[in-house]
Amino acid sequence: MNTAATPTSVLYNKLTGVWGRNVVIGIPLAFLLAFFLLPFLVVFKISVSEMDNVVFKDLIIWSDGILQLKVKLGNYIFIAQDDLYFKTYISSLKFAGITTAICLLIAYPFAYFMARSPADKRPALLMLVMLPFWTSFLLRVYAWKMLLADNGVFNNVAMQIGLISEPLKMMNTPFSLVLGMVYTYLPFMILPLYANLVKMDLRLLEAALDLGATPWQTFWRITVPLSKSGIIAGSMLVFIPCVGEFVIPELLGGPQTLMIGRVLWDEFFSNNDWPMAATVAVVMVLLIIVPLALFNKYQAESTAGGRR
Amino acid sequence: MKFNAGRVTSRVWMGAVFVFLYLPILTLIVLSFNGSPMVTSWGGWSLRWYEALSKDAEIISGAKLSVEIAFLTACGSVVLGTLAALALSRFKRFPGRTLFAGMVNSPLVMPEVIIGLSLLLMLVSVQRTFGFPDRGLMTIWFGHTLLGMAYATVVVQSRLQEMSPQLEEAAQDLGCRPWQVFFLVTLPLISQAIGSAWLLTFTLSLDDVVLSAFLSGPGSTTMPIVIFSRARLGLSPSVNTVATLTVLVVSVGVVLASLWIARAERKRAQEMSAAFRGAGA
DSSP, X not given: OOTTTHHHHHHHHHHHHHHHXXXXXXXXXXXXXXXXXXXXXXXXXXXXXXXETTEEOOSEEEETTEEEEOOOOHHHHHHHHOXXXXXXXXXXXXXXXHHHHHHHHHHHHHHHHHHTSOTTXXXXXXXXXXXXXXXXXXXXXXXXXXXXXXTSHHXXXXXXXXXXXXXXXXXXXXXXXXXXXXXXXXXXHHXXXXXXXXXXXXXXXXXHHHTTOOHHHHIIIIIHHHTHHHHHHHHXXXXXXXXXXXXXXXXXXXXXXXXXXXXXXXXXXXXXXXXXXXXXXXXXXXXXHHXXXXXXXXXXXXXXXXXX | OHHHHHHHHHHHHHHHHHHHHHHHHHHXXXXXXXXXXXXXXXXXXXXXXXXXXXXXXXXXXXXHHHHHHHHHHHHHHHHHHHXXXXXXXXXXXXXXXXXXXXXXXXXXXXXXXXXXXXXXHHHHHHHHHHSOOOSSHHHHHXXXXXXXXXXXXXXXXHHHHHSOHHHHHHHHHTTOOHHHIIIIXXXXXXXXXXXXXXXXXXXXXXXXXXXXXXXXXXXXXOHHHHHHHHHHHSOOHHHHHHHHHHHHHHHHHHHHHHHHHHHHHHHHHHHHHHHHHHHHO
């Protein structure tokens, strides 16, 4: 009875399916092309175009029957030759690297203990990790300013109990910068590690122990390799945004902590040099393109293999 | 004995991390009730900074604008994020899928100064050519929604992946059209994930400084921009009161929402197992 109706309904399903599919893919795709990809192309164009008062000249000019491509590489040459830019890029990568390493050192044991805690306690622990993440990041960074300042809470308390006689210089140093970045990005490291460790098949660990491995060997040779994807995801979630971080260096950093995010901000807002700001951004993208590809690869894998 | 040592280490480590995470927040809250004009030296309990805040026109108008933008951002991000999540989890193969996935995920990690600058430069070019859009609420919304969409996609996508495909297949076999499958089966099942994505993107937008600073125009100063400009100059007691109120609202909201979500999940799990039992019998 139904067999006669089936071909049409399948066809109908397919037709609406194709239409629906195009809508489902098309709307977010159009948004991303317009507000993510196109802006990058514009930035690239501006970084190589001549500036005429406030108007950017066109890259391609048709004159005397000849098609001319005018590309100005001056900004790139300037960045390559200027010592300060070079130092700032290196120092941004350095601080991002240090932050990532410290986050991993703190977060791995933490996520491990969390994943091995009783199952009924895990949601509460997860909630406690997430809650600071939900409360304003700006305000939490500002809070460290109050704690670390020369007349801040730590110095006041330490001086009152006689631990130190004069205030320790903690604010506007590499210490306060790294502390602020570790503090802000720690949950981004904990969450992917936890998600990975909690899924781990504990029988593998038992098997290793039964076969005579010490707990330490089991940890290094079974647990760590199995959590590799969590380690990569967490590290990229910390490292990439840290390279271009602006708010934390601005509030907690100082003269010794050169960060490229601040340079870009100043080129744009203080010097009003848009082509230079665009060039700084393009070079920054080139620096993070490999970590970014790594992150995207992990994201694609973790979501593709999600269905068991 | 060894087992105990492990437990002590784990307790101490976790305790220390939680102190690290919560100490700054507690400091903000306690010092907002400080009676002394010096932000960091204690002068007894007082509500003077709250009184000052209630007359602070700059912060109040900033807060209104921020809430407005956050609301619009959360709605936009959830719609776009759900569509993107569906596209990625239900269509395994389509032209440009890798580019699509890359563009959805990249804003999660991309430094905000890059996103802000590039979006602004593009909008300025568009504005010069077509005469709109002027910098303001709408341009900030573009930036926040781009970021919010990435977070919403991750949240909704993970829910879609946990979902058993049998439910959608069953609905399709029973004659549902694709849009019926979506509205009658898929959407109710992912509604909690959409709810948490909405809350997450709302708070993200409420908190954003960098994108807002690039994309705002004259007269569209959001609350984080006001707070940031004061925090740059030094310690400001008004910031503490704003922080305390935000923390209060957000934690109550998040705790209530997650309790509600947990309850709804339990109820759904019970219904599902009851349904499967019924089918088996």
